[in-house]
Structure formats: C-alpha cells, structure tokens
Amino acid sequence: MSLHPNIQAVTERIRLRSAASRAAYLAGIDAALRDGPFRSRLSCGNLAHGFAACGPTDKDRLRGSVTPNLGIITAYNDMLSAHQPFEHYPELIRETARALGATAQVAGGVPAMCDGVTQGRAGMELSLFSRDVIAQATAIGLSHDMFDTTVYLGVCDKIVPGLLIGALAFGHLPAVFLPAGPMTPGIPNKQKAEVRERYAAGEATRAELLEAEASSYHAPGTCTFYGTANSNQVLLEAMGVQLPGASFINPGTPLRDALTHTAAERALAITALGEDFRPFGRLIDERAIVNAIVALMATGGSTNHTIHWIAVARAAGIVLTWDDMDLISQTVPLLARVYPNGEADVNRFHAAGGTSFVFRELMDAGLMHDDLPTIVEGGMRAFAQEPRLQEGKVVFVPGTTTSADTEVARPVADAFESQGGLRLLRGNVGRSLIKLSAVKPQYRRIEAPAVVVDAPQVLNKLHAAGALPQDFVAVVRYQGPRANGMPELHSLAPLLGLLQNQGRRVALVTDGRLSGASGKIPAAIHVTPEAARGGPIARIREGDIIVLDGEAGTLEVKVSATEWAARELAPNTAPAGHDMGRNLFAINRQVVGPADQGAISIGCGPMAADGTIWEYDAEYELGGDAAAAAAPHEAKDA
Structure with missing residues (x-):
C-alpha cells in the first residue's frame, strides 16, 4: 500500500522546514564518531577511574578496548510503581553483557517523579521541568565517554521524553529503550472514577476513596490506564527503538526478564564495533517522528505528547508543529478505546492485539511509514510481531490479524471514529x-x-x-x-x-x-x-x-x-506557590519556550556555528512558506 497523501505531505513539509537544523544535527553526530571504542581516547588516569570498581573480568575487557561497553541510564526508584521493577534490570543486563564477552555499567540515574503523587500539590509545578532535568542528567551520565552503546530504563510521563532528548544529544551511540510493563488489572477504571465523583459530591468518605485508589494502583508496574506513561511505550515502539510488543508485558514474569536480556543483546549487536552499526540519531528521522504521532492519534494517546514530542523532535534537529499533528489526527482513524477513551485498560488492549495489530493496520492502510530503519532487523514491519518465550528464549511471531476484542481494538475498515484522538x-x-x-x-x-x-x-x-x-x-x-x-x-x-x-x-x-x-x-x-x-x-x-x-x-x-x-490583560491573582524546590527552577520559568514549541527550558537540538541553539519561529510558515522556515530564526515571544 502506498503512503496516504496527507501522511506523505506532512512528512515532506517537516523534512523541508527541518533541512538546515537536521543537517547540522547529523554533522554533529559524524563529528562525535571516531574509530574504535570511545574509551580508547581516554588517558590512562581517565580510564582507570572508569573501571576502578569493576571486577577482574570486566577490568580486563575494559583495558583491552576491543569489546563493547554498554551504558545504562536508569530512572529507578522504589516510590514509583512503574519504575520499581528496574531495581534488578542492571544485573540482568550485566549478565547478558558478560555472557557475550562485553561489559555493562550503570552510567547514571535520572530523577523520576510521579504526577499521580503530586497532582494538585505544589510539587506539580516542577513536573514539566523535570523532563529537561532528566535530559541533562542523561547527558551527565554519558559524558564520561566510556560507552559504545546505551540502554534506557524509564516509563512514565516526563521520564521517557527526557531520556529521548538526552539520548539524542549522544545520537552517535546506539540506544535501546526498555520498559517495565504495566501492573496487572485492579478495579475497573470506571468504578474508580465513580468513587472520585461521589467523593467530590460529598457522597463518599475519604476511606472509601482511598480504598478505590489503592485497589486501582495496587502493585509494581505502570498504571493501567492509557495516560502519558503507556502512550510513551506505544510511541517508542512506533519509532522502532523498543523491542516489538515489549511495552505491555507484566513485571515479574519470565517473558519480561527474557525481553530485558534480549534488549541488552540487541544494544550490544548494533555498536560501531560490529557490522550492524545503528546510531540512535540516524534512526530518529522525520519518518520516525511522524510514525509516533500517527500512533498517538490512532490510539487516543496522551495530550502531554503534543508538547513532549515537539521537544524530542527538536533534539534531533527536526521541527514538528501542532499543525502537523492536527493534519495527522484528521487523517488517521481511531483504532483503540482504552481508558480514558473507553473502559478497557492496557492489559486488555494488549490481549486484544495491542501494538502489533494496530501497527499492521496502519501500515497496510498507508498511514504509517514502514520503510524506516529500527533497532531490529526487518524495519517497522517487524513491529507487527509479538514476543513469545520458547525454551527460555524470546522469539517473535506474527501478531494477530484480527482483533480479539472489538470493543477495544478495531481495524481501519471498522474504526471507532474516522479521525484521531x-x-x-x-x-x-x-x-x-x-x-x-x-x-x-x-x-x-x-x-x-x-x-x-x-x-x-x-x-x-x-x-x-x-x-x-x-x-x-x-x-x-x-x-x-x-x-x-x-x-x-x-x-x-x-x-x-x-x-x-x-x-x-x-x-x-x-x-x-x-x-x-x-x-x-x-x-x-x-x-x-x-x-x-x-x-x-x-x-x-x-x-x-x-x-x-x-x-x-x-x-x-x-x-x-x-x-x-x-481590553487590558488581567493580572495574576493566584497566591504565590509553596516553595517545594520552586526557587531552584526560577531560571527555567524565565527562559522556557511556549507550549506549541515544546515548552523547552534547556538547549535542545543542534548548535549553530557560533554556539547558539537553532530555533524555529512558526511565523515563517504560517503563510505556507516552509522553505523560509528551514533556516534558523531567533524564537519570538507571542
């Protein structure tokens, strides 16, 4: 099936307006590449510091500079249910690396906050900016130049976009993303929402409300509604940077652990030391970004990504706009009903066919690019497959061609709505x-x-x-x-x-x-x-x-x-926020860009020759002149 004209048109206009900034970004990747392992450029003192805490086998391998060293960036903490399973991932990854004659080290940790905990609280005012802090923390972890490839452990709202931005700053390295998987189903989302509304009406006690919430958010793993965290996972698969069908395998299962081993194997297989080098910055091109937005609209995903993916795209030198998203949404039908767009949770969506079913439908209808390179062999068509466990190993088999639950997932020919989310x-x-x-x-x-x-x-x-x-x-x-x-x-x-x-x-x-x-x-x-x-x-x-x-x-x-x-502008009458660390983010509030340009508060994307960040001003395209927007312009306040 040929690509839908609207999807082709939006991809082309993104490519055109991004031509200069994308070329600058790719030039930066090329400049970062050298022959041999990156740690070979370190002095003896640098290198000794880098492997001082390793065991004898890992030290010998790191001294030799001929085997890949895998850097792990983790968002683990045990307060977040979605990230608690990551506690044991580094050891699984190190085991895989050692078995393959390689090494792996935790390069750094990044903060991970939960909007479910800070909702309605003063701490929520740090939430959006945490994305940019995560990107910076990722860069700090990778700045030691010890690594030949990377894996990223993160799930929730700002964490995955922040990790993506940080990974793209080191786009000369391969990158594989690893999820933790959703918790098993709790009480139905509709039942939880009804208790919340009764509490708001004074008809339910706090004890009833807490019991409903605790019965919904009840175990390790991602919250099961289709919010930003689970949308993250679908978009990662749609860009081809997470293993096919890996998003919604529950924590603590043999298949979940096997997928972690497989992801580490894949990260080690695509380094510059082998014959299948796949630098991350080359994989994330305009087609990958469009695929992510197509998947977002087709599944009714999170509104937060109308901000985050603009910032992610910018980090790769790609200029994405709300107008692009709007055209995609008017072109792509809604193929999934997952709470809050329906009654089902993501476990039921996965059982109905999940990402493999939705992606096959979109590709077969010409609504998703199937010709982009990914972290696995077979390109995007490999993401119409599902993982299975056979004799302790992961194998990928064709996903279902028919929905197992048409209340949750439907084909393009019988979509829930003709437009996206x-x-x-x-x-x-x-x-x-x-x-x-x-x-x-x-x-x-x-x-x-x-x-x-x-x-x-x-x-x-x-x-x-x-x-x-x-x-x-x-x-x-x-x-x-x-x-x-x-x-x-x-x-x-x-x-x-x-x-x-x-x-x-x-x-x-x-x-x-x-x-x-x-x-x-x-x-x-x-x-x-x-x-x-x-x-x-x-x-x-x-x-x-x-x-x-x-x-x-x-x-x-x-x-x-x-x-x-x-009319004059009305002044802000809201009381000053509680501190809760707000003072540490004063500079972010001063320099942050507008929401439709990603609400970015850090340098994000390629740098111009004079060291400044290339910006995009939507005014240059409002008249339809995408070519004029291809050159960098100083961003303007509204």
Missing part, C-alpha cells in the same frame, strides 16, 4: 488542543458563560459555595510554563465530571495541562500564548460567552474585535 483549536483566544477521543460527540460543542479563576482550587471553593452557574466554561489561566511550570490540572476532573453527570454543560479552557488521563469533559488545554506571555486568555472576563467547538476546531470569545483588542 486530538484536535487543534483556533480562535481569538489563541491556539489550543482538545482530546476529542475522550469526549462523547454530544459534549464536543458548548456555548456558555465564563467562570474565570487563576488557581484551580478557587473553582472547588465556588462549587462548595453554590456560586457556579448551571452551565459554564471554567477558564483557569496563569497555569502555563512561564507562569508556574504548567502543572497538570487533573484534580478538576472529578468536579467537572460530576457536574456533567448532573446534566449541566461544562468545559475547561486553560493555558495549563490537563493530564495524560484527560477525560470526558471538553477541555481546551495548552492555550498558547499563555497568560504570562500576554496571551489573550488574560482578556477573558467573568460572564463572557465562550464557544468551544471541538469538531469545527474553534475556540472563540463572543466579544467584538474592537472591544477585545482594547
């Missing part, structure tokens, strides 16, 4: 995004008065006081990257869900994030420009009539253009 909204408030796949059609358009607050807690207080209108659009502003680090506002979901269940029409408009678990309420999120950059969201006043139309892709305040332009 997300939609770009435009209007006099700016640009924003909505997760349509989670919102029932009858709720996708709303016209109602605005209730304007500068802190999400205020909305809960208004509800408690009985001061909210019957129907309304909650406008929560000064929640963008520059204002306070762009915290997720998922804590509003139970209240708004409760009101919608009562027959009231409600929606959310915010320059903050909602969550990878964006739910059933129509929500225009990531509004750009944000209020703290002088964005028009700060012109909205209490009682203004707002029209949010997800199907039409519009977000408008019904105010005359003259009055709208004359």
Whole structure:
C-alpha cells in the first residue's frame, strides 16, 4: 500500500522546514564518531577511574578496548510503581553483557517523579521541568565517554521524553529503550472514577476513596490506564527503538526478564564495533517522528505528547508543529478505546492485539511509514510481531490479524471514529488542543458563560459555595510554563465530571495541562500564548460567552474585535506557590519556550556555528512558506 497523501505531505513539509537544523544535527553526530571504542581516547588516569570498581573480568575487557561497553541510564526508584521493577534490570543486563564477552555499567540515574503523587500539590509545578532535568542528567551520565552503546530504563510521563532528548544529544551511540510493563488489572477504571465523583459530591468518605485508589494502583508496574506513561511505550515502539510488543508485558514474569536480556543483546549487536552499526540519531528521522504521532492519534494517546514530542523532535534537529499533528489526527482513524477513551485498560488492549495489530493496520492502510530503519532487523514491519518465550528464549511471531476484542481494538475498515484522538483549536483566544477521543460527540460543542479563576482550587471553593452557574466554561489561566511550570490540572476532573453527570454543560479552557488521563469533559488545554506571555486568555472576563467547538476546531470569545483588542490583560491573582524546590527552577520559568514549541527550558537540538541553539519561529510558515522556515530564526515571544 502506498503512503496516504496527507501522511506523505506532512512528512515532506517537516523534512523541508527541518533541512538546515537536521543537517547540522547529523554533522554533529559524524563529528562525535571516531574509530574504535570511545574509551580508547581516554588517558590512562581517565580510564582507570572508569573501571576502578569493576571486577577482574570486566577490568580486563575494559583495558583491552576491543569489546563493547554498554551504558545504562536508569530512572529507578522504589516510590514509583512503574519504575520499581528496574531495581534488578542492571544485573540482568550485566549478565547478558558478560555472557557475550562485553561489559555493562550503570552510567547514571535520572530523577523520576510521579504526577499521580503530586497532582494538585505544589510539587506539580516542577513536573514539566523535570523532563529537561532528566535530559541533562542523561547527558551527565554519558559524558564520561566510556560507552559504545546505551540502554534506557524509564516509563512514565516526563521520564521517557527526557531520556529521548538526552539520548539524542549522544545520537552517535546506539540506544535501546526498555520498559517495565504495566501492573496487572485492579478495579475497573470506571468504578474508580465513580468513587472520585461521589467523593467530590460529598457522597463518599475519604476511606472509601482511598480504598478505590489503592485497589486501582495496587502493585509494581505502570498504571493501567492509557495516560502519558503507556502512550510513551506505544510511541517508542512506533519509532522502532523498543523491542516489538515489549511495552505491555507484566513485571515479574519470565517473558519480561527474557525481553530485558534480549534488549541488552540487541544494544550490544548494533555498536560501531560490529557490522550492524545503528546510531540512535540516524534512526530518529522525520519518518520516525511522524510514525509516533500517527500512533498517538490512532490510539487516543496522551495530550502531554503534543508538547513532549515537539521537544524530542527538536533534539534531533527536526521541527514538528501542532499543525502537523492536527493534519495527522484528521487523517488517521481511531483504532483503540482504552481508558480514558473507553473502559478497557492496557492489559486488555494488549490481549486484544495491542501494538502489533494496530501497527499492521496502519501500515497496510498507508498511514504509517514502514520503510524506516529500527533497532531490529526487518524495519517497522517487524513491529507487527509479538514476543513469545520458547525454551527460555524470546522469539517473535506474527501478531494477530484480527482483533480479539472489538470493543477495544478495531481495524481501519471498522474504526471507532474516522479521525484521531486530538484536535487543534483556533480562535481569538489563541491556539489550543482538545482530546476529542475522550469526549462523547454530544459534549464536543458548548456555548456558555465564563467562570474565570487563576488557581484551580478557587473553582472547588465556588462549587462548595453554590456560586457556579448551571452551565459554564471554567477558564483557569496563569497555569502555563512561564507562569508556574504548567502543572497538570487533573484534580478538576472529578468536579467537572460530576457536574456533567448532573446534566449541566461544562468545559475547561486553560493555558495549563490537563493530564495524560484527560477525560470526558471538553477541555481546551495548552492555550498558547499563555497568560504570562500576554496571551489573550488574560482578556477573558467573568460572564463572557465562550464557544468551544471541538469538531469545527474553534475556540472563540463572543466579544467584538474592537472591544477585545482594547481590553487590558488581567493580572495574576493566584497566591504565590509553596516553595517545594520552586526557587531552584526560577531560571527555567524565565527562559522556557511556549507550549506549541515544546515548552523547552534547556538547549535542545543542534548548535549553530557560533554556539547558539537553532530555533524555529512558526511565523515563517504560517503563510505556507516552509522553505523560509528551514533556516534558523531567533524564537519570538507571542
């Protein structure tokens, strides 16, 4: 099947606008490559420090400089259920390396925070910036130049994008990503959501709520809903940098451990010391980025990736935009219904056919590139396979060609919807995004008065006081990257869900994030420009009539253009945040870019000849001139 014209067109326009920055990035990879193991360039003192703690066998191999040394970057901690299984991965990886005559060392650890723990708390204001800290920590771990190949242990929200950005900074090295797998099913997500809404209504006790939450998040492994963490895994497979079908194998199973061994073997097989060198920066090209976005839309994945994958692409010298994502979403049908887009969890999605089924459908329909190189033989077509355990070894077999559960996964010919999960909204408030796949059609358009607050807690207080209108659009502003680090506002979901269940029409408009678990309420999120950059969201006043139309892709305040332009920007009335480390991120808030350019607060991507970072200004393409956007331009504030 030939590639769909829209997928071909969006890939080509990304390639065109990225031509200069991508060439600069690839030149940087080439400059980093040398003959032989990288540690051979180290002085004797450097090298001795690098292997001082190793055993005799590993020391002999590292002295010899003729066998590969594998660097492990791990996001292990035992507070996060998703990352707790990584505790024992390094030993499994070292065993594999030694059996193959190679070596492996933990190069460094990166922080991993859980938005589920910080949700609605002061610590959430560090969440988005943790992605960039993780990228920097990855670079520090790899800066010792001791390694010929790498593996990355990470699962959750900001962790995988941060690891990707860090890995791309060392794109001359091969890279393989290893997941931990989801926890086994707990109570159904619908049941958990119902208890949350009853608690918000004062009809359930805290003890009931805690029991429901603990019965849902109950064991080692990733949370089982299809939020940012599990979307990460699907996107990694869609780019070909994680083993086929590896994402949703539960922790603590023989197949999970065998996949860890196999991933380490693969990382050691693709170094510059062998005949199958696959540097990571060469694998992540515009086709891989498009595949990731196609997979995101086809599965109704996390809204957070409309920010993160722009930053990931930028790290590879590739310029991705919300307009690209919008065209892909309008082209790619929705093939999966996984909570919050349905009732199933990711275990049920995997049992229905999972990634191998969805990817085969997309490739056969010409909606996904199948011609890009990956970490395994066979390119993307290998990702239509599933792993099996035979005599203690992983083998890959063809995945199912028919869905085992059509309530969860469907073929292109019988898709849940003709469009994908997300939609770009435009209007006099700016640009924003909505997760349509989670919102029932009858709720996708709303016209109602605005209730304007500068802190999400205020909305809960208004509800408690009985001061909210019957129907309304909650406008929560000064929640963008520059204002306070762009915290997720998922804590509003139970209240708004409760009101919608009562027959009231409600929606959310915010320059903050909602969550990878964006739910059933129509929500225009990531509004750009944000209020703290002088964005028009700060012109909205209490009682203004707002029209949010997800199907039409519009977000408008019904105010005359003259009055709208004359209005002053409302000041931020939110109280100053609790410290909780916020002071350490003051520089991030000052320099962070807008959400539609990845909300980047670090140098991300190739450097120009004068040492500055190449930036992209969307203004150069708004008139359709992609070629003009191919050259670096200084980024502008809105």
